[in-house]
Amino acid sequence: MIKRELYLDRIRPFIGKDVIKIITGLRRSGKSVLxxxxxxxxxxxxxxxxxxxxxxxxxxxxxxxxxxxxxxxKVGDSQDKWYLFFDEIQEVASWExxxxxxxxxxxxxxxxxxxxxxxLSGELASLVSGRYVQFVVYPLSYNEFVQLxxxxxxxxxxxxxxxxxxxxxxxxxxxVALYLEDLxxxxxxxxxxxxxxxxxxxxxxxxxxxxxNNVAMxxxxxxxxxxxxxxxxxxxxxxxxxYLKYCEEAYLFCRLKxxxxxxxxxxxxSEKYYVTDHGxxxxxxxxxxxxxxxxxxxxxxxxxFRRGYSLSVGSLSGKEIDFIGSKKNEKIYVQVTYVMxxxxxxxxxxxNLLKINDNYPKFVVSMDPVNLSQDGILHFHIxxxxxxxxx
Numbered sequence: 001m002i003k004r005e006l007y008l009d010r011i012r013p014f015i016g017k018d019v020i021k022i023i024t025g026l027r028r029s030g031k032s033v034l035x036x037x038x039x040x041x042x043x044x045x046x047x048x049x050x051x052x053x054x055x056x057x058x059x060x061x062x063x064x065x066x067x068x069x070x071x072x073x074k075v076g077d078s079q080d081k082w083y084l085f086f087d088e089i090q091e092v093a094s095w096e097x098x099x100x101x102x103x104x105x106x107x108x109x110x111x112x113x114x115x116x117x118x119x120l121s122g123e124l125a126s127l128v129s130g131r132y133v134q135f136v137v138y139p140l141s142y143n144e145f146v147q148l149x150x151x152x153x154x155x156x157x158x159x160x161x162x163x164x165x166x167x168x169x170x171x172x173x174x175x176v177a178l179y180l181e182d183l184x185x186x187x188x189x190x191x192x193x194x195x196x197x198x199x200x201x202x203x204x205x206x207x208x209x210x211x212x213n214n215v216a217m218x219x220x221x222x223x224x225x226x227x228x229x230x231x232x233x234x235x236x237x238x239x240x241x242x243y244l245k246y247c248e249e250a251y252l253f254c255r256l257k258x259x260x261x262x263x264x265x266x267x268x269x270s271e272k273y274y275v276t277d278h279g280x281x282x283x284x285x286x287x288x289x290x291x292x293x294x295x296x297x298x299x300x301x302x303x304x305f306r307r308g309y310s311l312s313v314g315s316l317s318g319k320e321i322d323f324i325g326s327k328k329n330e331k332i333y334v335q336v337t338y339v340m341x342x343x344x345x346x347x348x349x350x351x352n353l354l355k356i357n358d359n360y361p362k363f364v365v366s367m368d369p370v371n372l373s374q375d376g377i378l379h380f381h382i383x384x385x386x387x388x389x390x391x
Contacts, residue, residue: 161279
């Protein structure tokens with residue numbers, strides 16, 4: 001496994017500091033491996049405790065009292081700093097209280113992982129307000145994929161996505177498909193259905209299938225409701241919105257709102273959804289290589305998230321800008337398309353960006369093999385864009 005320096009660089013400044021480090025992200029996206037890497041960075045096994053709560057042998061520690069006694073027995077009356085690593089902490093009942101107790105009762109440096117964005121929405125947020133930092137881990141970037149699979153093509157990444165484990169089986173397409181399908185089922189059943197007590201699993205899966213088939217497309221809960229109505233199924237928009245929220249919380253989907261570029265305000269209109277790993281889309285829809293424009297846009301979206309950008313969809317005089325990325329008071333604008341075979345296509349993709357009257361970087365990303373940069377707007381082949389450090 002490669003070192004995931006993108007995340008380690010962000011975490012290192014907080015090692016040894018009195019803040020709880022919270023690592024979240026999609027199931028099997030590499031959180032546990034990253035936790036191991038942090039443990040190696042700390043390099044103090046004598047004063048480290050590492051517990052994976054999804055392991056059957058640690059099931060007894062999912063009781064907060066048993067966990068507290070176990071750790072306290074290890075620490076004893078030591079005055080040294082102890083490094084605590086807890087993988088999938090949400091398996092522990094009332095884990096917020098025991099984690100806060102460790103922070104208060106002895107000199108500890110705490111790292112926890114979880115597969116839900118609501119990890120901090122409950123009691124821990126109030127107990128340790130201002131004393132935590134959160135890091136979201138995504139599946140492998142194209143750069144990481146290339147490092148692990150130097151003999152594989154961009155088409156392989158387009159089709160299979162970036163879940164770390166598939167690098168072990170990538171020469172067996174059937175095995176990859178089976179693994180991704182199993183992962184999808186785990187996310188749906190464990191992180192969405194079980195956590196939210198969903199009874200209508202069939203409806204949930206139909207909503208997920210709709211979103212997967214319409215990634216990078218603008219739609220609303222009303223659109224999905226009308227789709228089901230055409231199938232003679234009555235589903236309320238509130239139910240659809242709740243199910244979509246549960247999928248977001250499990251890191252299955254990312255949602256982008258629209259932003260008016262001139263007025264700067266967020267618009268109360270339809271939104272766009274992207275899947276956190278496009279390999280899951282292949283597992284369910286089996287058409288990544290047919291829907292290239294959607295998948296390319298999905299890949300760019302996740303790359304921008306990996307690099308720390310907050311994102312919205314731009315709206316300018318009725319024209320759409322695929323991504324407005326904001327980070328540290330800086331912005332970038334990105335348009336993504338499959339290819340630009342004629343002047344009309346190029347005028348559309350570049351023309352939308354040319355209407356933006358500021359000096360922030362603007363990019364057009366496509367599969368075109370030649371550089372089509374013009375008027376200060378940089379054009380990149382998507383592979384070069386994903387491997388570059390220009391943004």
